[in-house]
Amino acid sequence: MTPASAQTPSSAHPTRVAVLGAAGRMGAAACRAVEDADDLELVARIGRGDDLNAVAEAGAEVAIDLTVPSATADNVAWLIDHGIHAVVGTTGWSEESLEALRERLAGAEGVGVLIAPNFAIGAVLAMRFAEVAARYYDSAEIIEMHHENKLDAPSGTARHTAAAIARGRAAAGLGPVPDATEKDPDGARGAVVDGIHVHAVRQRGLVAHEVVQFGGVGEQFVLRHDSFDRISFMPGVLLGVREVASHPGLTVGLDGFMDLG
Template sequence: MKKVFIAGFTGAMGQKAVQLVMEDPAYQLVGVLAPGASNPDPQVYHLAPTTKVYNQLAQVDIKADIWLDFTVPQAVFANTQFALQQHMHPVVGTSGLQTEQIKTLQELAQQQGIGGIIVPNFGLSAVLLMKFAQEAAQYFPDAEIIELHHADKQDAPSGTAISTAQLIAEQRQSPKPASPLHETLPHVRGGDYQGIKIHSVRLPGYVAHEEVLFGGPGEALTIRQDSFDRQSFMKGVKLALDQVMDLTELVVGLEKIL
């Protein structure tokens, strides 16, 4: 039985993850962390009596095999560092890690001799979108990305959008330089990742959606994925939990273990 620790257990994804782990006989939920968890009694949160509850990272004193992180961008780097230092295999579902932070964590994982996975998106449809977009970039170097998420998402653009842009940039030939443009409204063209424009939408009613638009002479290609319910991500979470302890390095992307 693999021992699992969940950081950010009170959030929407954290609650789904708690349910997944508690219902699967292959796992034991040994501890949870959330800043708002002021009551140390696990039964207040409908957890097993043996589950330890923490509200500060500095308090965490527990042995676990896997650290599952669904927190916030401001906390995820320190959390993942801690997990690696404590020899817990991190499964990171929190977006917001910067490229240099990921490199630092990968070096630490190598030093500690432990593997883990950073997952921009647990939705299988999102993983396939990134794969298809990477293939399309060989033929359509001109692309833009629109990502749409719920109003409470705390970072922009999404980790999935950044990962998609990175894959497109790696695969495509250099596009033609864009014509000079005068923006009558500042930043109306969105963010820029190596010439790929990214547009972020944050509105009530949405969960997680992404659209990649490719344009070429006389034709266009649109690839889109939609996640309508957070439960759809649990298949990817289960896949990561099942395989993370077999990894020998810290990898990025669910496709690395598909």
């Protein structure tokens, strides 16, 4: 396990990295992050319409795909066929497309692909810890908070966290959360996702925040993750780049590269 911030020169030379979707906001941030890392070297920036052969010609060992759902599957197939490891942040992968990926990887020994819907290390930690803590508390509730321009509620991360809590409770044989509410005419108790109450706050000045609260007799346990800036995804991207070569085959979820034991 090599965490994002560790400066472990894993080999004699810096790892050669290409960025696909380099002109987007995430792509541009990824280019800067790679350039700023001593153990990585940015060798190709690929935008929409650019020839992928430039990635191979530049000698890239790892490619970061931050393109769009309609392009990512073809990109990753091409990378596998050229023996280049892939770190993929693009969403929209179906179970079928993941299965096709696995088959293609079976014929490409040593090549690793990471598909990560969420590169925020803190969100990954919160989800994992929530599943563990859920086994030990009677009550569990989620409050997610975002900027006022977000269109949907609750957030996808909050839904995934609710599912993780539900798994933890089920593993521990816990029943429904205790709740005596008889009168709630205006819906103050919020959404119920997988049996867990989820509240969504929308507030100018915020970015993306999640609070998970657990309660037992006489105590409370809280997990909180605050994303103040898109740049907070970059340590997760770099973690993927540094680890993908030592994880051949397909990995789904950044936690597959993390040491959470």
